Amino acid sequence: MSERVAVRKTYKLFIGGKFPRSESGRSYLVQSSNVSLASRKDARDAVVAARAAVKGWAGATAYNRGQILYRAAEMLEGRREQFVALGIPGDEVDAAVDRWVWYAGWADKLAQVYGGANPVAGPYFNISAPEPTGVVAVVAPERPALLGLVSVIAPAIVSGNTVVVAASATEPLAAVTLAEVLATSDLPGGVVNILTGAITETAPTLAAHMDVNAIDLTGVTDAALATDLEVKAAENLKRVLRPAPADHDWSVDPGLDRMTALLETKTVWHPKGV
Amino acid sequence: MFEYAPAPESRSVVDLKPSYGLFIDGTFVDPTDGGSFKSINPASEEVLAEVAEAGAQDVERAVRAARKAYDKVWGPMPGRDRAKYLYRIARLIQERSRELAVLESLDNGKPIRESRDVDLPLVAAHFFYYAGWADKLEHAGFGPNPRPIGVAAQVIPWNFPLLMLAWKIAPALAAGNTVVLKPAETTPLTALLFAEICQQADLPAGVVNILTGAGDTGRALVEHPGVDKVAFTGSTDVGRAIARSVAGTRKKLTLELGGKAANIVFDDAPIDQAVEGIVNGIFFNQGHVCCAGSRLLVQENVAERVLESLKRRMAQLRVGDPLDKNTDVGAINSAAQLERIRELSDAGSAEGAERWSPPCDLPDRGFWFAPTIFTGVTQAHRIAREEIFGPVLSVLTFRTPAEAVEKANNTPYGLSAGIWTDKGSRILWMADRLRAGVVWANTFNKFDPTSPFGGYKESGYGREGGRHGLEGYLNV
Numbered sequence: 237m238s239e240r241v242a243v244r245k246t247y248k249l250f251i252g253g254k255f256p257r258s259e260s261g262r263s264y265l266v267q268s269s270n271v272s273l274a275s276r277k278d279a280r281d282a283v284v285a286a287r288a289a290v291k292g293w294a295g296a297t298a299y300n301r302g303q304i305l306y307r308a309a310e311m312l313e314g315r316r317e318q319f320v321a322l323g324i325p326g327d328e329v330d331a332a333v334d335r336w337v338w339y340a341g342w343a344d345k346l347a348q349v350y351g352g353a354n355p356v357a358g359p360y361f362n363i364s365a366p367e368p369t370g371v372v373a374v375v376a377p378e379r380p381a382l383l384g385l386v387s388v389i390a391p392a393i394v395s396g397n398t399v400v401v402a403a404s405a406t407e408p409l410a411a412v413t414l415a416e417v418l419a420t421s422d423l424p425g426g427v428v429n430i431l432t433g434a435i436t437e438t439a440p441t442l443a444a445h446m447d448v449n450a451i452d453l454t455g456v457t458d459a460a461l462a463t464d465l466e467v468k469a470a471e472n473l474k475r476v477l478r479p480a481p482a483d484h485d486w487s488v489d490p491g492l493d494r495m496t497a498l499l500e501t502k503t504v505w506h507p508k509g510v
Numbered sequence: 511m512f513e514y515a516p517a518p519e520s521r522s523v524v525d526l527k528p529s530y531g532l533f534i535d536g537t538f539v540d541p542t543d544g545g546s547f548k549s550i551n552p553a554s555e556e557v558l559a560e561v562a563e564a565g566a567q568d569v570e571r572a573v574r575a576a577r578k579a580y581d582k583v584w585g586p587m588p589g590r591d592r593a594k595y596l597y598r599i600a601r602l603i604q605e606r607s608r609e610l611a612v613l614e615s616l617d618n619g620k621p622i623r624e625s626r627d628v629d630l631p632l633v634a635a636h637f638f639y640y641a642g643w644a645d646k647l648e649h650a651g652f653g654p655n656p657r658p659i660g661v662a663a664q665v666i667p668w669n670f671p672l673l674m675l676a677w678k679i680a681p682a683l684a685a686g687n688t689v690v691l692k693p694a695e696t697t698p699l700t701a702l703l704f705a706e707i708c709q710q711a712d713l714p715a716g717v718v719n720i721l722t723g724a725g726d727t728g729r730a731l732v733e734h735p736g737v738d739k740v741a742f743t744g745s746t747d748v749g750r751a752i753a754r755s756v757a758g759t760r761k762k763l764t765l766e767l768g769g770k771a772a773n774i775v776f777d778d779a780p781i782d783q784a785v786e787g788i789v790n791g792i793f794f795n796q797g798h799v800c801c802a803g804s805r806l807l808v809q810e811n812v813a814e815r816v817l818e819s820l821k822r823r824m825a826q827l828r829v830g831d832p833l834d835k836n837t838d839v840g841a842i843n844s845a846a847q848l849e850r851i852r853e854l855s856d857a858g859s860a861e862g863a864e865r866w867s868p869p870c871d872l873p874d875r876g877f878w879f880a881p882t883i884f885t886g887v888t889q890a891h892r893i894a895r896e897e898i899f900g901p902v903l904s905v906l907t908f909r910t911p912a913e914a915v916e917k918a919n920n921t922p923y924g925l926s927a928g929i930w931t932d933k934g935s936r937i938l939w940m941a942d943r944l945r946a947g948v949v950w951a952n953t954f955n956k957f958d959p960t961s962p963f964g965g966y967k968e969s970g971y972g973r974e975g976g977r978h979g980l981e982g983y984l985n986v
Binding site for chain 2: 352355362369463473
């Protein structure tokens with residue numbers, strides 16, 4: 237009896253909750269698989285999907301966002317072996333799940349920790365609360381392919397932002413597999429969009445896009461490219477997170493910075509009186 | 511209008527020198543490679559003083575002095591001692607507030623009523639507030655060991671000269687940074703008096719450096735490689751240029767830029783209160799306010815009543831001598847700004863909006879612009895899209911709350927917004943949906959050192975004021 241022939245997976249982009257191929261029809265061979273080579277048009281389509289998702293996601297209750305993100309952690313845990321089969325160390329998968337759970341819990345605490353009442357000198361009610369900045373473009377770190385990716389996506393979306401992620405070009409399979417996790421986690425389509433391929437192709441489009449509110453350059457290792465992207469981002473005054481140092485340790489406590497960098501603070505005043 | 515006898519504030523409380531140098535490393539010095547320019551009173555065009563213009567070498571000297579002070583004195587100093595210097599400064603400002611208020615009105619053109627009752631109390635309060643943070647930074651919510659950034663380059667505008675200085679310098683110093691600050695070229699004088707206050711407070715040399723000058727000085731300062739932090743308040747175009755210039759550097763950047771705020775009046779709002787808020791929103795400080803309520807969105811069914819009442823109220827505004835305590839609206843800050851306001855107002859008429867100003871005698875000398883409203887404005891008009899930064903209000907109408915939100919958010923800016931309604935749930939519903947950093951409900955143009963201020967979208971990033979205002983000056 238002959239051995240069973242395996243059914244292989246096609247690795248595609250993740251845009252608006254769907255898994256399309258690149259509109260350009262291109263793919264590239266990496267990690268022994270053909271992976272979609274996203275085009276500038278794919279990047280623009282992903283921004284449209286991300287923008288469409290902002291209203292529902294930012295408008296969802298913090299409790300609901302926390303529930304959905306926790307659900308994603310459950311799905312991630314369930315696919316542990318699949319990530320290991322991609323060559324991700326088991327410890328890294330565990331750390332990625334734990335990181336996701338940590339961020340999920342922040343959904344309904346961020347406003348209390350980062351906002352608050354302001355004791356103004358007058359008869360006014362005055363309160364500051366954080367809000368998501370909107371659509372965030374993210375250049376994910378090349379590696380660690382899973383922990384790095386989770387560490388940039390989760391802090392952006394927990395507060396209600398939506399993201400377009402340029403995934404690791406050299407190890408994209410973890411990103412596509414994470415997309416499958418998210419697609420089965422009740423996360424509304426468009427909240428996370430993932431582009432595989434060359435960041436030199438997608439990142440400049442995202443950095444210059446007038447409907448993107450912030451850009452996270454964490455994964456950009458080429459200093460000249462990082463500068464160019466930051467210059468492009470200035471056109472509509474995107475919030476910019478600069479590249480992480482090459483020796484950044486992704487296993488340490490990330491703190492609040494990644495979340496707070498992608499928040500706006502809104503302060504509301506109202507007179508007190510009878 | 512009632513005739514009031516003039517009630518002029520005395521300008522003799524201000525002792526102006528004929529010329530001022532740069533304040534570097536604790537002393538006033540002549541520029542090495544700069545020049546000089548004159549600061550004038552915009553209400554009379556008389557020259558107030560000659561002021562040094564810092565060149566590139568002066569910037570170098572100032573940044574070096576700030577670095578030395580950061581390394582040797584201010585950085586290592588315990589927070590409780592930094593606090594005491596800031597408290598001293600707050601007290602000196604309170605003690606000399608009349609002098610500062612008169613000088614502010616002379617140099618800026620704003621009514622003494624505002625510089626005396628709004629600007630100066632807020633300036634002192636700001637230093638007082640941040641003084642208290644200097645020895646409590648580890649409790650500010652930015653981690654257990656927040657560190658200062660280093661040398662801050664700060665460039666401020668002419669609309670609230672001393673208040674913007676306070677917004678920049680107080681949190682920077684409280685957090686342990688040293689600063690090089692450039693005031694606007696049309697309003698440098700209160701910053702120079704502030705330098706004297708630093709001397710009076712025995713603030714260590716180099717902790718605060720004041721470089722007067724124009725755009726070139728500002729550019730040299732923010733682009734100087736020895737600077738760790740850049741903070742700018744001003745136009746969105748200049749903010750964009752600064753964001754480009756710091757790309758690829760380690761410099762941390764905060765920007766507080768332009769606005770085109772919607773002031774939204776619903777049909778259930780108390781009309782008289784709303785009209786006071788509309789007037790305060792756009793005519794406060796001659797409309798030279800980045801968060802001014804420059805777009806009035808009024809619900810269609812009350813538009814006529816609101817406009818009638820607004821026009822009646824506008825006819826009571828006293829435009830004239832900034833030092834007269836009766837004056838409501840002072841002088842436009844500069845000839846260039848007056849030209850910009852005229853150009854955009856002419857565009858409003860040319861594009862078909864209807865222009866109205868109350869009968870209003872304007873002085874012969876100086877820069878003046880009568881309070882003006884445009885009705886029949888559409889969202890496509892330049893006067894509905896571009897920041898005029900003057901006493902010019904564009905009036906648009908809406909029917910439903912959803913339409914009001916849509917129109918209010920239809921701008922690249924996102925600094926502030928106003929809501930006028932008696933219905934609490936509607937205020938909160940609107941506040942949730944308005945993409946603006948400050949939302950004033952049934953009030954407008956209120957400021958406080960404890961209250962974070964700053965914009966969404968192209969109105970900039972970072973917050974000034976409150977606990978949030980520390981973040982831009984800390985490595986967190």
